[in-house]
Amino acid sequence: MTFDDTSEFVIAALGASAGGLEPLEAFFRQMPAEPGIAFVIIQHLAPDHETALPQLLGRHTDMPVEQAEDNTQVVPNRVYVIPPNATLTIKNGLLHVAAPVQARGSRTPIDSFFTSLAEDRGGNAVCIMLSGTGTDGTLGLTAIKEYGGMAMAQALETAKYDAILRSAIATGLVDHVLPVEAMPAKLLEYATHLTSANGNLRDINEQIVPHLREIHGVLQRRTGHDFSEYKESTIARRLERRMKALQIETVEQYVQALERQPEEADRLFNDLLIGVTHFFRDAEAFEAMGREVIPKLLEGKGTDDQVRVCVVGCATGEEAYSIAILLCEHASTLKDCPKIQIFATDIDDRSLSMARKGRYPESIAEHVSAERLERFFIKDDKAYQAKRELRELCLFSTHSFIKDPPFSRLDLISCRNVMIYLGPDLQQRILPLFHYALRSAGYLFLGPSESVASHRELFHTVDKKHRIFQRKASLPRHAVKFPLGDINRPNTSGPKPLPDVDERNLAKQLERLVLERYGPACVIVKENGDAVYFSARVNRSTNAAFSITRSIFRASASSGSSAWFRASISRRCWWSSTPPWWRSPGGGRMRRALGGRSRSSRAMPLWPTTTRRTCRRRSWWCAGCSGRRSTR
Ligand SMILES: C[S@@+](CC[C@H](N)C(=O)[O-])C[C@H]1O[C@@H](n2cnc3c(N)ncnc32)[C@H](O)[C@@H]1O
Numbered sequence: 002m003t004f005d006d007t008s009e010f011v012i013a014a015l016g017a018s019a020g021g022l023e024p025l026e027a028f029f030r031q032m033p034a035e036p037g038i039a040f041v042i043i044q045h046l047a048p049d050h051e052t053a054l055p056q057l058l059g060r061h062t063d064m065p066v067e068q069a070e071d072n073t074q075v076v077p078n079r080v081y082v083i084p085p086n087a088t089l090t091i092k093n094g095l096l097h098v099a100a101p102v103q104a105r106g107s108r109t110p111i112d113s114f115f116t117s118l119a120e121d122r123g124g125n126a127v128c129i130m131l132s133g134t135g136t137d138g139t140l141g142l143t144a145i146k147e148y149g150g151m152a153m154a155q156a157l158e159t160a161k162y163d164a165i166l167r168s169a170i171a172t173g174l175v176d177h178v179l180p181v182e183a184m185p186a187k188l189l190e191y192a193t194h195l196t197s198a199n200g201n202l203r204d205i206n207e208q209i210v211p212h213l214r215e216i217h218g219v220l221q222r223r224t225g226h227d228f229s230e231y232k233e234s235t236i237a238r239r240l241e242r243r244m245k246a247l248q249i250e251t252v253e254q255y256v257q258a259l260e261r262q263p264e265e266a267d268r269l270f271n272d273l274l275i276g277v278t279h280f281f282r283d284a285e286a287f288e289a290m291g292r293e294v295i296p297k298l299l300e301g302k303g304t305d306d307q308v309r310v311c312v313v314g315c316a317t318g319e320e321a322y323s324i325a326i327l328l329c330e331h332a333s334t335l336k337d338c339p340k341i342q343i344f345a346t347d348i349d350d351r352s353l354s355m356a357r358k359g360r361y362p363e364s365i366a367e368h369v370s371a372e373r374l375e376r377f378f379i380k381d382d383k384a385y386q387a388k389r390e391l392r393e394l395c396l397f398s399t400h401s402f403i404k405d406p407p408f409s410r411l412d413l414i415s416c417r418n419v420m421i422y423l424g425p426d427l428q429q430r431i432l433p434l435f436h437y438a439l440r441s442a443g444y445l446f447l448g449p450s451e452s453v454a455s456h457r458e459l460f461h462t463v464d465k466k467h468r469i470f471q472r473k474a475s476l477p478r479h480a481v482k483f484p485l486g487d488i489n490r491p492n493t494s495g496p497k498p499l500p501d502v503d504e505r506n507l508a509k510q511l512e513r514l515v516l517e518r519y520g521p522a523c524v525i526v527k528e529n530g531d532a533v534y535f536s537a538r539v540n541r542s543t544n545a546a547f548s549i550t551r552s553i554f555r556a557s558a559s560s561g562s563s564a565w566f567r568a569s570i571s572r573r574c575w576w577s578s579t580p581p582w583w584r585s586p587g588g589g590r591m592r593r594a595l596g597g598r599s600r601s602s603r604a605m606p607l608w609p610t611t612t613r614r615t616c617r618r619r620s621w622w623c624a625g626c627s628g629r630r631s632t633r
Contacts, residue, residue, distance in 0.1 A: 010077045011038045011125045011192040012091070014118050016111035016141070018045035018133030020161030022054075024181040025131065026061045029080070031185040034063035038192055040080040041069070041089070041096075041118070043111045045133065048086035055082050071098040083110060090117035108137075109364035115141020119148040124245060125195065126150035127188060131181065133165035135383035136362035139172060140279075146174040147277045149242050151191055153177045153184055164382070168362065173271055173351045176246050194248040205244070206237045208252040216240070219259050220273075223266035226348055227403060228273060230427035239272040274349040276316025280361075280368040281323045282417065283449055286467040291327045293464055294444050298412050299331055302339035311408050311438065312345040314419035318356025318397060319365075321345035322387055324415060325394045326377055344408055346400035356397045359387030402431060407438040414439060417468075418448035425455075432456040435472075442474040 017025060021044050046052050055066045058080060066080040069089055073096045075081065081096060083089045088110055090097045101108050111130075115138060118126045128145045130138050132155060142152050154175045157163045169175055177187055209216075216236065217229040228236060240255065243265070249255045259265050281287040298308050308328065312321040321343050332338040347353050363383050366374060378385040402416075414435050420428050435445055436459040445453070445460060447468040453460045460470040 009122065009125050011127055011188075011195065012041060012075060012118060012122050013038055013127040013129060013188055014041045014043060014111075014114055015129045015131060016043045016115065016133070016138040016165075017131035018135060018137065018162070018165060020132035021045075022057065023132070024155055024160070025054075025058060027181045028129075028131075028184055029058055029062035029064075031182055032062060032064075033185075033189075035078050036185075036189055036192070037077050038188065039075045039077050040064075041075070041091070041114065042080065042082045043089065043114045044083065045110070045137070046083070046085040050085060052082065052085050055080075058082070069096045069098060071096070083114070089114050091121050092117065093121065103366060107363050107366045109140070109362065109367075111138035112141040112362070112364045116144040119144040119150055122148075122150070124149040124242070127191065128152050129184060129188075130154040130166055130169045130175075132160040132162050134162050135165055136168040137364065137383075138165055139168045139362050140364050142169050143172055143174060143275070143277055146172075146242075146272075147275050149238065149245075151176050151246065153179060153187065155184075156180050168384075171355070174275070190248065191245070194245065205241045205252060206234065209233070209237045209240060212252050212256045215256050216259065216269075219256075219266050220270060223263055224270045225404075226270070226401060230403075230424045231273070231422055232424050235273070235422045239269060239275075242272055243269050271349075271351070274347075274352070276314070276347065276349055276352045278316040278319050278418075280319045280365055282320065282368075283467075284368070286446075286449070286469075287323055287327065289464050289467040289469060290324070290446060291331070294413065294446070294469060295327045295331045298328070298444075299335060299339060303337045304339065306339035308339050308341050308413075309408075309411050309440075310341075310343045310413045310415065311411050312343060313402055313414060313416035315345035315347050315352075315356060315397065316349065317352045317361075318345060318359065318395065319361070320415060320417060321356065321395045321397070322359065322377075322391060324413075325391050326373055328394070329377070329391065341394050343395045345395050345397045346402070347397075348399060348401045350399055353397045353399060356395075357392075359392045361385050361387075402434065403427070407434050409438050411439050411443055413444045413446065415446040416448075417446060417451070420451045421448060429455045432459060436460070439472040441472065443472045445470040445472070 015025065015028065025042065025044070042054070042058070044052075044054060046054070052068070055068050059066045062080065064078050064080050066082065068084050069081040070084075073081065075091065075094050075096060084098060086101065088099045088101045088108075090099070090113055101110070103109070115126075115128045118128070119141070126145050126148065127150055128138070128142050130142065130153070145152055152169070152175045154166050154169050154177075156178055157166055157170075159180045160166055170178060177184075179187060210233075213229075213233065213236070217227065221227050221229075240252065244250070244252070244255050246268075247255070247258060247265075249258060259269065298310075302308065310324060310328075312324065315321045325341070325343055328341050328343075332341065345356065347356075361378075361384060363380075363385060365385055369378075369385075374380070374385060377388055377391050379388060380386075402419075416431075416435070420431065423431070432453055432455060436456070439445065444463065447453070447470070449468060451468060453462075453470050459473060461473055463469040463471050
């Protein structure tokens with residue numbers, strides 16, 4: 002949803018904790034007395050003392066500064082301060098003060114206010130992060146961006162405490178990272194632009210139509226991803242947000258900027274992929290999943306069996322970990338437990354790297370019970386880190402359901418809140434793909450606004466309300482058209498000649514396509530044994546991705562008989578399943594890891610220049626060591 006009544010004034014929320022007073026004072030010193038903006042300050046305050054913050058700030062601004070009271074109507078040119086020991090939210094322009102629900106150490110008042118502000122004001126919401134510890138504010142900032150607002154963060158080097166800022170900036174969603182003194186001018190510019198652009202922004206949906214081909218063309222050339230079959234309204238909303246951020250008034254001007262500045266295509270791409278998500282999103286649906294599906298997935302399976310799950314569009318990983326938690330909980334009630342593998346995919350590399358870390362702000366306590374937090378997470382420095390056992394079940398990889406070959410033999414596909422962004426044709430084509438990827442009688446878990454209505458012949462409904470479906474076991478595999486998107490679609494290339502910089506991108510595109518089609522199947526493994534990337538051909542040619550898990554890599558890495566593999570991993574190598582290295586020690590083990598197929602493997606460092614230094618043995622199998630088959 003986008004709030005499109007831009008005639009409303011801007012509400013700017015400032016979030017701070019330790020070291021927040023100084024930047025707040027500096028901010029208001031630079032702000033004129035009648036900016037036409039309302040300000041709400043969410044400062045972490047001692048819960049059992051009155052606060053002097055309104056008086057202290059009152060010395061630096063001519064605007065009235067007051068402690069927020071329940072049911073106060075927010076008006077421009079006024080500053081409201083959160084009371085101590087309270088949760089502050091806003092609805093229909095009214096402030097609401099409530100007693101905090103969370104225990105003292107786990108409260109996240111900045112997230113609560115930012116999130117309610119995002120829902121209430123849409124594009125007229127601005128969030129500003131100032132000095133502080135912890136991670137409060139990060140989730141709220143994501144909501145502000147999702148609803149079309151603007152986000153700023155204090156420059157790290159100017160802050161007394163920067164943890165809160167690092168966490169916010171790591172989302173990649175902050176529009177401006179600035180010294181506090183420069184923020185008022187940027188905010189005023191934004192508010193003025195919203196007012197003057199009011200008329201233009203309203204008809205953006207109409208303006209965008211004649212430019213769609215060019216926009217898709219630039220995006221595809223720059224990022225390799227085709228958005229031409231995503232909903233126009235999704236593209237228009239994100240484009241509107243970028244136009245606001247750049248203070249551009251017409252789509253035509255924006256398209257010119259897009260073509261001139263390659264990095265603007267990256268920003269639009271990032272905005273298109275905002276992966277708002279949280280743990281157990283739609284708690285009831287996850288309860289139903291835990292009750293109706295999870296036990297069936299594990300039923301009758303022994304320790305040599307596998308349960309294979311794919312989470313499509315996993316964003317920052319919360320959905321994959323939620324399913325992992327459900328599976329672990331049930332598995333711990335069984336005598337024998339099959340091997341659990343969760344393949345979690347997305348095209349947003351920033352989100353995936355957060356997912357792999359499995360480190361989440363303390364506000365996840367809102368959606369994860371205390372018992373689960375205790376059992377599956379470690380609390381450190383105001384964040385929750387998913388325990389290693391949980392992380393090891395989930396393999397996060399870059400994978401587009403549109404252009405990459407599908408996984409197969411899956412017991413469950415969870416694809417929630419992704420289809421809603423797709424146009425009807427692509428929505429229709431994705432369902433046969435899911436049918437193809439599932440084992441007979443495998444399950445499909447969709448988001449609350451998604452359904453299998455266009456392909457009822459392929460799925461039974463297990464639970465209509467919670468969008469749980471099951472592949473019809475009797476039906477043979479449906480013939481799927483693949484890739485779902487046509488990578489050679491002529492209409493995405495746009496009518497204009499490509500500027501130089503885009504020609505380079507075209508060459509990159511070509512290299513990517515050639516690699517995907519003719520390159521070896523390959524996996525990138527970090528030194529700790531984590532597999533962080535599977536190339537498309539791993540899935541297509543061997544299904545190896547399904548058999549290789551981090552634990553297999555670890556087992557291989559720690560086994561004496563596969564010293565070569567351990568050594569290659571410890572030097573941060575690139576590993577590939579390219580034949581014909583038949584005589585490689587441990588090759589038998591790797592063949593098993595690859596599903597018993599006749600193929601061997603070869604380790605190749607990604608950084609050949611450093612290999613000479615790191616690989617002292619110059620083993621014959623090490624492609625990075627001057628290519629010599631030397632010591633064996
Ligand atoms: C709204 S989020 C949904 C997150 C999560 N599934 C949930 O329900 O909470 C949509 C996600 O789909 C991802 N996405 C969009 N297009 C995709 C594609 N072609 N292949 C894989 N992921 C895609 C986006 O990057 C984003 O992370």
